[in-house]
Amino acid sequence: MKRYNIGWMLALLVTVLSSCSDYLDINTNPNQATSVQPLLVLPAAITGTASVTSQYNSYGSHFGGYMANAGGFSGFGNLFNYQLIPDNYNALWVSAYDNLNDYKYVIDQTEGDDTQAYANAAANIMVAYNFQKLVDAFGDVPYTEALQNNANLTPKYDDAATIYQDLVTKLDAAIALIDAAEFPTALNSSSDPMFKGDMTQWKKFANTVKLRILIRISGVPALSSFVTTKFAALDKTLGFITDDAIVNPGYVKDKPNPLWNTWGYQSTGTLANSSRLPTEFAYGFYGGQKLTDEWRGAVTFVNFDTGTPVNQLGNEVDAPTIVTNYSSWYTGEYSSSSSISNALGILKGPSQGQVLMLLAEAQFLQAEARLKGFITGDYAASFDAGIAASFTYLYKDVTNVVAAGKNVAADVVAYKAENDDKYLVNIKLATTPAQRLEAIITQKWIAVNMINSEEGYNEFRRTGYPVTQPNGDGYHNIASLLSTSTRADKLPSRILYPTSEQSYNAGNYRVINPFTDLIFWDPN
Numbered sequence: 001m002k003r004y005n006i007g008w009m010l011a012l013l014v015t016v017l018s019s020c021s022d023y024l025d026i027n028t029n030p031n032q033a034t035s036v037q038p039l040l041v042l043p044a045a046i047t048g049t050a051s052v053t054s055q056y057n058s059y060g061s062h063f064g065g066y067m068a069n070a071g072g073f074s075g076f077g078n079l080f081n082y083q084l085i086p087d088n089y090n091a092l093w094v095s096a097y098d099n100l101n102d103y104k105y106v107i108d109q110t111e112g113d114d115t116q117a118y119a120n121a122a123a124n125i126m127v128a129y130n131f132q133k134l135v136d137a138f139g140d141v142p143y144t145e146a147l148q149n150n151a152n153l154t155p156k157y158d159d160a161a162t163i164y165q166d167l168v169t170k171l172d173a174a175i176a177l178i179d180a181a182e183f184p185t186a187l188n189s190s191s192d193p194m195f196k197g198d199m200t201q202w203k204k205f206a207n208t209v210k211l212r213i214l215i216r217i218s219g220v221p222a223l224s225s226f227v228t229t230k231f232a233a234l235d236k237t238l239g240f241i242t243d244d245a246i247v248n249p250g251y252v253k254d255k256p257n258p259l260w261n262t263w264g265y266q267s268t269g270t271l272a273n274s275s276r277l278p279t280e281f282a283y284g285f286y287g288g289q290k291l292t293d294e295w296r297g298a299v300t301f302v303n304f305d306t307g308t309p310v311n312q313l314g315n316e317v318d319a320p321t322i323v324t325n326y327s328s329w330y331t332g333e334y335s336s337s338s339s340i341s342n343a344l345g346i347l348k349g350p351s352q353g354q355v356l357m358l359l360a361e362a363q364f365l366q367a368e369a370r371l372k373g374f375i376t377g378d379y380a381a382s383f384d385a386g387i388a389a390s391f392t393y394l395y396k397d398v399t400n401v402v403a404a405g406k407n408v409a410a411d412v413v414a415y416k417a418e419n420d421d422k423y424l425v426n427i428k429l430a431t432t433p434a435q436r437l438e439a440i441i442t443q444k445w446i447a448v449n450m451i452n453s454e455e456g457y458n459e460f461r462r463t464g465y466p467v468t469q470p471n472g473d474g475y476h477n478i479a480s481l482l483s484t485s486t487r488a489d490k491l492p493s494r495i496l497y498p499t500s501e502q503s504y505n506a507g508n509y510r511v512i513n514p515f516t517d518l519i520f521w522d523p524n
Contacts, residue, residue: 038109039191042119043249045102046193049126050247050354052099053452054258055092056133060454063492065281065468065478067450068311071319073275080314080482082492084514089137090498096134097146103127104147117181118199122192124174125206128167129356132213135160136458137495139519142508154505161223161520164213168230171206171213175235178203193249194356201241208240208362215365216462216521218372231374240362244393246400248353256350263450264327264347269337277320277328280474283310285446285466289475291425292418293446295411299345299394300449302326312474314481329450342398344406346450349398360389360447361455367440371433383427383440388412390447441465461493461522486515493518 061067062079069076078084106123110116134141143163145155178199187197195201214230217223251257254267266272278301284290286297286304294304301308302323309320309328325334332343342349363386370379388408395406402408419425423435424443430436441463445456460466460478468478470490479490487493492514501509518524 038106038116038119038123039185039187041102041109042106042123042187043191043193045099045106045123046126046247047249048095048099048102049130049356050249051258052092052095052130053133053354053356054262055095056137056454057259057450057452058262059089059092059137059495060452060457061450062313063495064445064453064457064460065279065491066453066456068277068279068313069316069319070275070277070309070311071316071321080480081484082480082514083484084492084496086496086499086502089495090500092495093134093138093498094500096130097142100127100130101147101149103130114182115185117177117184118187118197118202119185119191121174121177121181121199122187122202124170124177125202125209128170128174128206128213129209131163131167132209133454135163136216136454136519138497139494139512139517140510142505154507157508157510161217161220164217164520165223165226168210168213171210172233175203175206175238194245194247203238204241205245205357207235207238208245208357208365210234211240211362211365211369212357214374215368216458218368218374219462219523220521227374231369234375236375240366241357241359244355244359244389244400245357246353246355248351248400251351251353253350257352257354259354259451260347260350260352264330265337265340265350267350269340271325271327273327274322277309277311277322279478280310280312281468281476281478282449283308284475285442291422293415294418295415296391296394296446299331299343300329302328302331304331310474312477312481313479314483315474344397344403345394348396352398353400355393355451358389358393358447358451360386360393361444361452363389364440364444364447368437371436371440379436379440380427383443384412386440386447387415387425387443390443391415393447393451437463438465438467442467460489461491461519461524464489464524487524489524493522493524 078088103123103126107120110120131143139160140157141160141163142155143158145152148155189196191197211234214227218227256267262272264272283301286293286300297304309322311319322328327347329345330343330347331345333341363382366375366377367379367382367386369375370377370382391408391412392402395402395408397403416426423429424439427436427439430439441459442465444459445466448455468489469476470479470488471477479485483490485491494512494514494517496512496514497510
């Protein structure tokens, strides 16, 4: 596995306290100086995680049923049939481990130093966050021998289930470290571009990541005792995140939010991508084919009121094209390349924050935990709170404030009334535990649409929701028309280990079947 030295960051970071935008760019240069203060590395690492999170969203959007091909483009190749090759997600692997190396540097430099306890705890929380995402995408990955630079260039692959359990231990330790610190140096908006130094929010975030880990393995028989024990020990008094966990180090047009830069517009005003459309499967949860949601639909899809171009992945016969000069997920105004208005919804503008975890996801995690009896409380109330949180995020503008004229409570009531006979919206209509879980996961899948799409893909693989009909039309079949997958759902089960591992860690590299080799929590 490729290794990078943290020293390249010095020149990038020396001016970070005077200008928050100076640490938006993460570029590897192992020839620069090798000593830098951990409180300068930490914000760059968190900003790096925001960038990697956008890469996960792109991977999840393709395989999780959110994104299809537009007409007039060729070269989609193995995306159509899911015949993956190791090259496909090499950048994701390399970027994820580069980012983890940054956190390792912070941890090494602050370990045992009470004055740096907050930085150490935050870095450990982010290590857990990032390793969970790596496991969910790749399965067994280098963990105990990883991040050692030249000390170990060929780290072994650790068992994914064992990594998951250790991540819970790491999160527990990070929370305890924050609580035990006696004379800690406070984090602030310069050193912490996510929570601005609010350590209670860091603890809640850690608790929520832990909740996600435990929920994801709650159906794994071999880990049932671990799950039960850890849920019993979960700090219910601390609770979970109470707002979206968003990173914003000072994104601007010339150094934009990574999601905007990938699926919206480049800094020059040029459309970032014109070859992708929303899937019919995703659109069907807004347009009436499965559910009716004109409220979120209007701020999610371009021209929702008059007809958003949509497609099924793999369909090249009369496939529609994008609306000229518009990303399919941008609902603002385009006047010229130099005049692009801010908007609501998914693509708000270049200065929007990058979501690491939505409050909506946290509420749906709590709903499932309550449904299954892992924590006390009303699962239906958490479910309704998840829907409201999804509306709230989409109604926020680039400043992370709900736009004037938007009434979340009233629109949620209208949404429920419009779908008054559907348990996917009104969970109290569900008559079985399976229907209740379907409602929770389906609404989570909707909430993370093109924001944290990888979580929708993860939960689909874990639960089989939202329901798909492999022989149905595009509004009901989540998979590509040209899928060669042997799974019942016709999707890939995972992505492959990258070419960088073939080159640098050949002794541990594994050949993977993308249809039959499962992530350990996938029951299919």
